[in-house]
Amino acid sequence: MKSYIPLPAPLDTDLLPAAPPGAAPLQPELLSASAEDALRALRLEAASENTTSSYQSALRYWAAWYWLRYGQPIALPLPANVVLQFVTDHGEHLTAQGAQSGLPAEMDAQLVQQGFKGKLGTLAHSTLVHRIAVLSKAHSHQALPNPCHSTEVREAMSHLRKAYARRGKLEQKKAALTRPLLEQLLATCDDSLKGQRDRALLLFAWASGGRRRSEVADARMEWLQTMGPGQYLYDLRLSKTNQSGSARPENFKPVVGVAGAALAQWLDAAGISEGALFRRIFKNGKVGDAALSALSVNNIVKERCALAGVEGDFSAHSLRSGFVTEAGRQNMALADTMAMTGHQSAATVLGYFRAEAPLANKAARLLDDPQTD
Structure with missing residues (x-):
């Protein structure tokens, strides 16, 4: 026999205290702004200092890159094509002239000059993967359609990793201090x-x-x-x-x-x-x-x-x-x-x-x- 929890008897609303003046009743299907703020604060407090810092740095980079590439402020959700552009801008692909990335040199220089990048050139594979993951989490936190989960983006990231592996460009683990x-x-x-x-x-x-x-x-x-x-x-x-x-x-x-x-x-x-x-x-x-x-x-x-x-x-x-x-x-x-x-x-x-x-x-x-x- 399945157990169940019986519903409470109907409340006598006449015996309940009145709502404070100026406190409008909430709508059950909507989350209040104060609750959203509280949940956001809890999320930030629960995350480690390193995690919070790395996420903020990645999102700042996304905003700067998007502004230079598209001439407008970034706004979520992003279409999958933007993520694919980011991958090709920051990952190398082979051409007749050798390995190249798609980010124009003048934009790369601006990102470095403004402190959003540490140095000119492509991102390390691990950094690129991390920045895609941060964007994905930003969409998930806001319950938005996630472009990082699209088949095209997943395939592009898989192809990039395999290509880097063939070239011996994947990062090695840090040496061990025995x-x-x-x-x-x-x-x-x-x-x-x-x-x-x-x-x-x-x-x-x-x-x-x-x-x-x-x-x-x-x-x-x-x-x-x-x-x-x-x-x-x-x-x-x-x-x-x-x-x-x-x-x-x-x-x-x-x-x-x-x-x-x-x-x-x-x-x-x-x-x-x-x-x-x-x-x-x-x-x-x-x-x-x-x-x-x-x-x-x-x-x-x-x-x-x-x-x-x-x-x-x-x-x-x-x-x-x-x-x-x-x-x-x-x-x-x-x-x-x-x-x-x-x-x-x-x-x-x-x-x-x-x-x-x-x-x-x-x-x-x-x-x-x-x-x-």
Whole structure:
């Protein structure tokens, strides 16, 4: 038997309070302007600072490009042909003269001059994909017909990716900072406040499971539990895979050993007992109150790579990929590794585990083995 919830008995409207003067009744089929504002504010608050910034930057670029291309302000919804024009303007196609894009040189120069583009030329494939995705989300948020879902746009993006793959132009993953490389970076950290902060930051990010740069920037004392001298449990309340802040056992990440000792040393030297774990240090040696930004975390990694003479395409994400790669090298259990990193997909982690597996394949060394009769 199906259960059901009975409707309430009709209300005696005579007993209900009268609506305040000037408050017109709402129409059930329409959302009020104040509710729309509130929902928009909630959406912005729920999004990470990096996500909000990247979306705003992408939409500003769309508006500037549209103005130059069509001579009028952008207005949604856009027809699919506009999106196709954007793809051909910013993606390369082969011609008799070589690879070219459709954006006129003078427009490209204007976009760079006005600060909407970083440099002349085509966009990186990942940037182009991101800008299409942002436009798609802008249409979805307003419940408008979405040109990015059209067959023509989907096919164009598929063809672009395949063409770039054939030319070897797809972006490669950031290089991994495995343990030997990480130790080179740590060797550049002296006993100054900056050196102690950077050492603690690098070890906290790497050893606690390869934290994302936003997670390092957002780390706070209130979420750090002291379990003993130089031993901590960090409650990772918000992450890419737990954006709702749900309480889960796997939220707790150990910060122990050399990482715990470095964190204890930094907190003591900086006099931090509440607020952000990692902060700006001013030229006068004073430790600020505000947290480092995610960009600053990325810059610290790059700066330490330069000081250590570690060459390659490294970023803050290299700490995360380095942790997973090192776990694979040392034959750590997949479940234990995923508990630290917070990855939801075993396939993603196995991709790092297997990154150097071909070099260990015995079948690749058949000619090296001595022949025996």
